Amino acid sequence: MKQTLDALHDFFSQFGLPVYAGDNIPDNVKMPYITCDLVEPEPLATALFNASVWYRNTDFITVAAKVDEIKAAIGNGASLKTESGVIHIFRERSGAFCQMRNDPNRETKRAYLSMLIHCNTD
Secondary structure, three states: OOOHHHHHHHHHHHOOOOOOOOOOOOOOOOEEEEEEEEOOOOOEEEEEEEEEEEOOOOOOOHHHHHHHHHHHHHOOOEEEEEOEEEEEEEOOOOOOOEEOOOOOOOOOEEEEEEEEEEOOOO
């Protein structure tokens, strides 16, 4: 599981924002940041996982631009090397890769990303 956590953290960190697993966000952290589910399917299996891009802003332009960066980096699939193998992530294509989510605070903008993860690790 740690290899998966490290690989996902490294992948999402390349976009210049802090990355947190799930809702494990430290106190007093300010937006923007990325959160991602920690999902590890059985070896050679595939599972759905989600990440969110969070910004404090009055419009969706900045968060949409960051989503475009992530989408381009995943492309038709991204391979993330680990100590004992590789993890592949793909954009979810049977539904929506990205959904803009509402928040009670109108200045909080959240892009909810749906992806597939395939683990070939020990």
